[in-house]
Amino acid sequence: MTAPRPTSRAEQRRRTEARILDAATRAFFSAGYDRTTIRAVASAAGVDAGLVMHYFGSKQELYRRVIEAAPAPEIGGTPTEAAEQILASLADRLVSEPVASLALLRSMLTNPEAASAASTGIARYEAQIAQAIPAADAGLRAAIISAITLGIMVSRHLIKSDELASADPAQVIRLLRPCMLSLAARADHTGRLN
């Protein structure tokens, strides 16, 4: 009644598409790529499976649209600052991880074709970290930092390891700080200083 013109055609389409995308994100996250069926996504979004096909073309394309929406944090500054930024962003994601990037993660581990698509996103993240590390092996260090972050996220949110899933994020960060600092900013035994 208060909204006499709530449903223009364009608006309706936009909403439906968003609803499908949202349902798909949740489905890919909780079931992985293979176990997610277009019918289930459609049903969760309250539409017909044919409509999903009509809007997104294929299951692959729907999946691509979902991971395309996953955000990437910004990292920079001095090595120590970068380490703290990494820890802070990890702390954030320990508390509330955006469903989209978990969908990315899970499907990546589940769907071979998805892994390569996702790794470009990860590579971009690693490049940001590497830029903040003034060492000859900055690339490798950044990759290890990224791998650690990934392992923590997978354990807590996907595997739901008892200890990590119930842990206080602050405790986890406290224990990880020496790790991240040693990787981003600490001299190694070769005597190089970073």
Place this chain on the structure above:
Amino acid sequence: MTAPRPTSRAEQRRRTEARILDAATRAFFSAGYDRTTIRAVASAAGVDAGLVMHYFGSKQELYRRVIEAAPAPEIGGTPTEAAEQILASLADRLVSEPVASLALLRSMLTNPEAASAASTGIARYEAQIAQAIPAADAGLRAAIISAITLGIMVSRHLIKSDELASADPAQVIRLLRPCMLSLAARADHTGRLN
């Protein structure tokens, strides 16, 4: 001759079963639970799909047998020794792909029924590590160590991150040593000594 009966029925069966199990392990690792088909496993083992069913009863059961065969490294001793053992076992697994344990992980994420079975295996590994760490938060520290190991393995073998996949294992271990030591054996800022 020493082997006048090379193909007794029992022997033949044992061999065929082993071949199927081996093919299944590879398949579950590289494709995950859902994408692995009994037909493909059978074909890789050079037998008929019906035989796989006949020997293992169901796909679920075949999968159970595969993860049952996954080995768990032994960890113990002083904190520093434990850290070195963890690093050594990780070094091993960086060089030669631990097909079984990655199959475990990958399938765990696709197969809900398998998740609990798999996480008990991981929990056992973490418990071993925790036992070697004399700290109040040993459980959490062990979980983080395990998560880091997992992240490195996933990045190198599943995602095949450029940096990590091509890195010299010795370099990776060198960079990770301070991490593992700080988690297993180093005092934290609360002043506790481990």
Place this chain on the structure above:
DNA sequence: GTCTCTAGTCAACGCCCGTAGAATGAAATA
């Protein structure tokens, strides 16, 4: 008011899957 466009539905196709059960033929047993 009529025509056009398009959001959304419906029924169906072809494919591949896990699985069942009968058939086969060689080894074990008597």
Place this chain on the structure above:
DNA sequence: TATTTCATTCTACGGGCGTTGACTAGAGAC
């Protein structure tokens, strides 16, 4: 040798999947 056992194959079924294309109905344009 005759009989039983069992490793192995073959054929088939029922089901769920991604995808298709014809269809309906209501909004927008003229």
